[in-house]
Amino acid sequence: MLRRRMGYTDPSSGKDILGNRSLCFIFICAFGLVTLLQQILYGKNYIKSAQQFSRLKGDETGNWTGPVNFSDDGSLKPARNGRKRYLENYDGSYEYNSTACRELRQEIMDVKVLTMVKTSELFERWRNLQVCRWEQSKEETSNFKMSLSRCCNAPAFLFTTKRNTPAGTKLRYEVDTSGILPITTEVFKMFPDDMPYSKSQYKKCAVIGNGGIIKNSKCGKEIDSADFVFRCNIPPINEKYSTDVGTKTDLVTINPSIITERFQKLEKWRRPFYEVLQNYENSSVVLPAFYNTRNTDVSFRVKYMLDDFDSQRGVFFFHPQYLLNVQRFWAVQGVRAKRLSSGLMLVTAALEMCEEVHLYGFWAFPMNPSGIFITHHYYDNVKPRPGFHAMPHEIFNFIHMHTRGIINVHTGPCT
Amino acid sequence: MLVRCYRGKLSVWAALCVLVLCWFYIFPGYRLPRDKEIVEEVLRHGEAWQKNQSGIDLYRKLLTECCDPRRMFAVTKENSPIGKVLWYDGEFYHSHTVNNETYPLFVQDNPLQLPLKKCAVVGNGGILRHSKCGRDIDQADFIMRCNLPPLSKEYVEDVGTRSHLVTANPSIIEKRFQNLLWSRKAFVDSMKVYGSSYIYMPAFSMKPGTDPSLRAYYALADTSSNLTMLFANPEFLRTVGKFWKARGVHARRLSTGLFLVSLALGLCEEVTAYGFWPFSVGLDEQPVSHHYYDNILPYKWFHAMPEEFVQLWHLHKSGTLRMRVGHCPGQEGGR
Known part of the structure; x- marks a missing residue:
């Protein structure tokens, strides 16, 4: 009996070596192993990247609890400290071309990359520079604008228009490289005939970032006096904030993710969103509709909605090729990120559209230049996804451009 | 091994049997009288009609017992508080739990001014065309229409202008208005025809x-329209379906017209039905289009219109409701 059973079981067990059950077991083991490996690898990486991130952004928080902690600075320290005291005593603005200012500017230009110095060090140099009056450098600005118009040409390609995107074009998405949107007549109808703005059309433009730095700055009046005001991501500009951020808006970007989250993709109620837009009197609305496939429907719906409500507000869509070009342009300048912030996009566009560009509320560090902690946005403190935007790099870039006299970055309170 | 095989076959057979049984359940062997016979019957009966108050009362009682249209015909805050599970009547096993998002959309309570006196249920049958029933319909106190029918100028003579309750099928919204995902202006504008009536949507x-x-x-709410949305209560629809199934209407789903007639029978004192004619030939042997505005035939097995018509015709003969088939007598006495 036993023999017979053995005789019966033997071949089957031999078969079972690669039978269902053992195969299953092997698969499960392999899967488990791979998962474990991944966990270990990515886990470590994650920790590493987090460290890097904190070093980049906020490691100095410990150092920045007060001005007492300056003692562990480098050899440069005594001289600079001395000058600082001297400058503070001077109590007034230096001329742009004075030797002191030139030196201060050189100090900032010496910082070639953000990671070269501690953030506190950079902040101090930035603070020192504030005593110098900013002046536009004609040569630098025209050079910069020249290279911008060579790469990106905002006055023709900032938005998709009937002129630069004829019907029948197959529009390539910005990130979904496989995604292609054929421009049907339906879509084509939504485009404006031509770009509404021309080169250097406006004298003085203000680009308002949403950084917490703008809070309590009392810049509202100064912002409202600009000829053209850009804002990002439909920020609140009600009475609570208007003394700091002003109310004038000529162009406001909307991130489709906001519509998805706060307004259910406009598939349900539409009036609440319309009411929100009514706050920005005559401003046009810009959407990155062709960023990826998910954004398209939502963005088109904004256009349809405004048409339904008989609104005269212009609705524009960023041209994906323009955004790609801008991204490439800034990558050369050292701003590498998965995606540029909409603020940088607007600044890039503004540089071509305006003669003079002023930046308010652009500051992506956890504290302001004098070391006091600030919220992430002026209206809330919701941090973005880490690793998506390279904000500190962008800001560092702006600081450099300020120093070169191309743009004016306002970080302090306005007078 | 063999046993397993056998079992497998057995289950296949069982499934087949069940399928056949289902088939017979859905499409039973017995059939209605032919279309032609029905037409002849209608012709034989002629125009004579006698109101039968006891029949009206009986049906109102029956419907109130089974379905309670006064309370249940729409989803209201009263009968569907938050947390109430609404079982879909057209799906096999699917439900929606009333939550914070949907609850505010419901009306507080039955908004109709009960009891209603003279009701007119207007079907969309092609028989309405050139019937000159418009004036007749407009004289009713409460007018119900099906599936957002066009009320444009060319039809006014035949179908009237007023309406108090208009049903709208979601499939129309999907087909004609792109699901309302894009522009909604066309929809809102086309709804202006119905004045300030109730839109009744399942x-x-x-x-x-x-x-x-x-x-x-x-x-509608975004544009602050003066139309009021009512959502059909699936429970009411299901009980009405059962009610008619017991009376010999075998269909996957009743037509909107029959739902409205049941509703009217339960709510009104006098019901007149216009434009219910599911046959392709009219009383005068002339071809009749499916709808008075187009000739798009519905999905074949979905509704059992002739059966419904026979039931309604029985009601007509017994004097419970009045069916208007063919021309309406003009005010000037022409007929």
Whole structure:
């Protein structure tokens, strides 16, 4: 009996070596192993990247609890400290071309990359520079604008228009490289005939970032006096904030993710969103509709909605090729990120559209230049996804451009 | 091994048997009288009609017992508080739980001024064309229409202008208004024809119908239209379906017209039905289009219109409701 059973079981067990059950077991083991490996690898990486991130952004928080902690600075320290005291005593603005200012500017230009110095060090140099009056450098600005118009040409390609995107074009998405949107007549109808703005059309433009730095700055009046005001991501500009951020808006970007989250993709109620837009009197609305496939429907719906409500507000869509070009342009300048912030996009566009560009509320560090902690946005403190935007790099870039006299970055309170 | 094989076959056979049984359940062997016979019967009966108060009362009682249209015909805050599970009547096993998002969309309570005196249920049958019933219909106190029918100038003579309750099928919204996902102006504008009537939508009957119906509500509310949205109560629809199934209407789903007639029978003192004619030939042997505005035939097995018509005709003969087939007598005495 036993023999017979053995005789019966033997071949089957031999078969079972690669039978269902053992195969299953092997698969499960392999899967488990791979998962474990991944966990270990990515886990470590994650920790590493987090460290890097904190070093980049906020490691100095410990150092920045007060001005007492300056003692562990480098050899440069005594001289600079001395000058600082001297400058503070001077109590007034230096001329742009004075030797002191030139030196201060050189100090900032010496910082070639953000990671070269501690953030506190950079902040101090930035603070020192504030005593110098900013002046536009004609040569630098025209050079910069020249290279911008060579790469990106905002006055023709900032938005998709009937002129630069004829019907029948197959529009390539910005990130979904496989995604292609054929421009049907339906879509084509939504485009404006031509770009509404021309080169250097406006004298003085203000680009308002949403950084917490703008809070309590009392810049509202100064912002409202600009000829053209850009804002990002439909920020609140009600009475609570208007003394700091002003109310004038000529162009406001909307991130489709906001519509998805706060307004259910406009598939349900539409009036609440319309009411929100009514706050920005005559401003046009810009959407990155062709960023990826998910954004398209939502963005088109904004256009349809405004048409339904008989609104005269212009609705524009960023041209994906323009955004790609801008991204490439800034990558050369050292701003590498998965995606540029909409603020940088607007600044890039503004540089071509305006003669003079002023930046308010652009500051992506956890504290302001004098070391006091600030919220992430002026209206809330919701941090973005880490690793998506390279904000500190962008800001560092702006600081450099300020120093070169191309743009004016306002970080302090306005007078 | 053999046993397993055998079993497998057995289950196949069992499934087949069940399928056949289902087939016979859905499409039973017995059939209605032919279309032609019905037409002849209608012709034989002629125009004579006698109101039968006891029949009206009986049907109102029956309907109130089974379905309670006064309370249940729409989803209201009263009969569907938050947390109430609405079982879809057109789906096999699907439900919607009333939550914070949907609850505010419901009306507080039955908004109709009960009891209603003279009701007119206007079907969309092609028989209405050139019937000159418009004036007749407009004289009723409460006028119900099906599936957002066109009320444009060319039809006014035949179908009238007023309306108090208009049903809208979610599939219409899907087909004609792109699900209301894009521009909603066309929808809102086309709804202006119905004045300040109630829009009655079976939002909780079919799974894909819920979102368009709610969207229709949002679209109307966003534009502060004076139309009121009512969502059909799936429970009411189911009980009405059962009611008619017991009386020999075998269909996957009743037509909107029959729902409205049941509703009217339960709510009104006198019901007149216009434009119910599911046959392709009219009384005068002339071909009749399916709808008075187009000739798009519905999905074949979905509704059992002739059966419904026979039931309604029985009611007509017994004097419970009045069916208007063919021309309406003109005010000037022409007929």
